[in-house]
Amino acid sequence: MNRMALAVLMSCGIAATLGGQAQKVNPDALALQDFTKRIESYMDLHNRLEKKVPPLKTTDDPAKIRASQVGLAAAIRAERKGAKQGEIFTPAIAAIFRRLMYPEVKGAEGVETKKAMKEDAPKPGTVPIKVNAVHPEGAPLPSVPPNLLANLPKLPEDLEYRIIGHYLILRDVHANIIVDYMPNAIR
Amino acid sequence: MVRSNPIVALSATLAAMLTVGAAGQVSLPNKSGTVKFAVIGDTGTGGSEQMQVAKQLTAARGQFPFTFAVMLGDNLYGSERPTDFVSKFERPYKALLDAGVKFYAALGNHDDPNQRFYKHFNMNGERYYSFKPPDGSVRFFALDSNYVDKKQLDWLEKELTASDSQWKIAFFHHPLYSSGEKHGSDQALRDQLEPLFVKHGVSLVLAGHEHFYERIKPQKGITHFVAGSAAKLRRGNIGNSDLTAKGFDQGYAFVLMEIDGETLQFQTISEAGKTIDQGTIQRVDTKSTATAVPRPPR
Numbered sequence: 276m277n278r279m280a281l282a283v284l285m286s287c288g289i290a291a292t293l294g295g296q297a298q299k300v301n302p303d304a305l306a307l308q309d310f311t312k313r314i315e316s317y318m319d320l321h322n323r324l325e326k327k328v329p330p331l332k333t334t335d336d337p338a339k340i341r342a343s344q345v346g347l348a349a350a351i352r353a354e355r356k357g358a359k360q361g362e363i364f365t366p367a368i369a370a371i372f373r374r375l376m377y378p379e380v381k382g383a384e385g386v387e388t389k390k391a392m393k394e395d396a397p398k399p400g401t402v403p404i405k406v407n408a409v410h411p412e413g414a415p416l417p418s419v420p421p422n423l424l425a426n427l428p429k430l431p432e433d434l435e436y437r438i439i440g441h442y443l444i445l446r447d448v449h450a451n452i453i454v455d456y457m458p459n460a461i462r
Numbered sequence: 463m464v465r466s467n468p469i470v471a472l473s474a475t476l477a478a479m480l481t482v483g484a485a486g487q488v489s490l491p492n493k494s495g496t497v498k499f500a501v502i503g504d505t506g507t508g509g510s511e512q513m514q515v516a517k518q519l520t521a522a523r524g525q526f527p528f529t530f531a532v533m534l535g536d537n538l539y540g541s542e543r544p545t546d547f548v549s550k551f552e553r554p555y556k557a558l559l560d561a562g563v564k565f566y567a568a569l570g571n572h573d574d575p576n577q578r579f580y581k582h583f584n585m586n587g588e589r590y591y592s593f594k595p596p597d598g599s600v601r602f603f604a605l606d607s608n609y610v611d612k613k614q615l616d617w618l619e620k621e622l623t624a625s626d627s628q629w630k631i632a633f634f635h636h637p638l639y640s641s642g643e644k645h646g647s648d649q650a651l652r653d654q655l656e657p658l659f660v661k662h663g664v665s666l667v668l669a670g671h672e673h674f675y676e677r678i679k680p681q682k683g684i685t686h687f688v689a690g691s692a693a694k695l696r697r698g699n700i701g702n703s704d705l706t707a708k709g710f711d712q713g714y715a716f717v718l719m720e721i722d723g724e725t726l727q728f729q730t731i732s733e734a735g736k737t738i739d740q741g742t743i744q745r746v747d748t749k750s751t752a753t754a755v756p757r758p759p760r
Contacts (some may be wrong), residue, residue, distance in 0.1 A: 301750065330580060331579055331587075333579050333580075333581050333586060333587050334579060334580070334581055334583060335580070335581040336544070337542075337543075337546075337547040337580055338544040339542040340576055340577075340579050340580060341542075341543065341544060344574075344576055348469065358538075367671065387649045387650055388650055391648060391649075391650050391651075394645055395571045395608075399682045402754070407702065412540065412541040412542060412543075413539070413540040413541055415572050416571055416572075416573075416574070416575075416608065416610075418569060418571050418607065418608035418636065419608070419609055420650040420651075420656045421610035421611070421650055421651060421653075422650050422653065422654070424610065424611045424612075425611070425612060429611070429612070429613070435575075435609060448576070449573050449576065451576070
């Protein structure tokens with residue numbers, strides 16, 4: 276499924292929603308709408324807390340960059356103290372994501388994509404896969420193959436996908452923390 | 463391994479491992495009014511090798527007054543505390559920074575994207591950006607090859623379309639072509655970027671990631687350099703490949719470049735001050751409107 280298919284899927288869901296009560300809705304489209312809402316909800320929190328920490332802006336003092344990063348991570352962790360895996364990647368959303376990614380990693384054509392993901396990956400066990408965990412200093416941030424990214428829903432500026440092992444990570448870039456993750460994303 | 467193969471669109475005058483003293487002998491045309499810059503990749507260790515390469519780079523600038531350097535990613539290995547910015551960047555390149563040399567960084571897989579807010583990397587808070595030196599008809603496009611999403615591809619297409627510079631030079635971390643046994647060519651990235659480069663007349667691509675130096679035979683009219691050995695070295699890692707125009711995996715290296723009109727001169731220098739490669743690239747107009755579009759996702 277490519278980006279266009281993803282867009283069609285989402286628009287079908289919207290049409291069904293607007294169209295009336297009796298229409299059968301596309302469950303995938305609704306799940307993707309749900310994903311968008313959950314992302315928006317997280318970003319509301321992110322943006323609100325961002326105003327309370329030192330701003331992240333261009334500076335020749337790296338201590339200010341670090342203070343902003345650490346400050347936001349602490350604020351998010353405090354606010355999402357009880358956050359658990361699956362709050363954004365619900366089972367329904369995770370199932371769709373697996374289907375969106377699968378065409379890019381299956382069979383002979385997926386070999387290159389899998390190889391690219393493994394090359395940059397941190398050593399097993401060096402990155403704690405937990406909600407609110409910080410990506411450890413010194414561990415590489417594995418690149419995400421562009422063909423895989425093209426199949427996933429777009430994210431706001433301060434969020435990104437990363438893949439570590441078989442996990443798909445949703446990462447807050449400014450705060451350098453894991454917002455959510457889904458296991459068995461890559462088969 | 464030091465390997466040399468004949469090439470077609472590139473008239474390279476290969477130096478035979480010239481030993482030229484501590485400062486090296488910079489033998490570019492070194493004319494006034496040209497665009498002069500340095501290329502360094504995979505730098506941020508803070509180790510003695512980085513210091514040694516930085517020393518040669520500084521000495522080279524004594525002869526060849528480049529005004530800026532492009533960094534090909536992995537700007538800071540390991541921790542990124544404030545002291546690391548000093549030990550892995552500011553201290554090694556202090557003489558150059560003091561002399562007003564500007565460093566333009568791309569992000570590598572070891573870099574926290576928040577480096578884009580560090581003023582001395584001149585990224586202006588962006589993970590990808592372009593800039594144009596004051597002299598010459600040249601525009602550089604710094605990409606974040608860790609995360610090439612649709613937004614970045616759209617931005618790149620827009621920037622390339624808008625640019626009327628004769629020379630369009632892209633730099634980023636992961637090489638589209640490489641003979642490295644550790645990593646090799648990044649095919650998925652190539653599928654997305656190369657069609658745009660061809661379509662919009664990019665002449666030169668600079669990448670790191672592989673810890674050696676390799677000049678690639680022109681691919682679709684574009685010359686590619688892999689220069690990720692300014693502080694790290696993967697000795698003997700260049701494999702047998704038809705891609706290689708020149709390879710050097712027995713020492714550390716940086717590249718000097720000079721653009722004068724339609725001509726780009728380059729000289730690659732090791733940490734020992736030896737010239738390991740040099741030559742001339744004539745700009746080739748690769749612009750093509752025929753079928754040069756990114757491969758759609760499967």
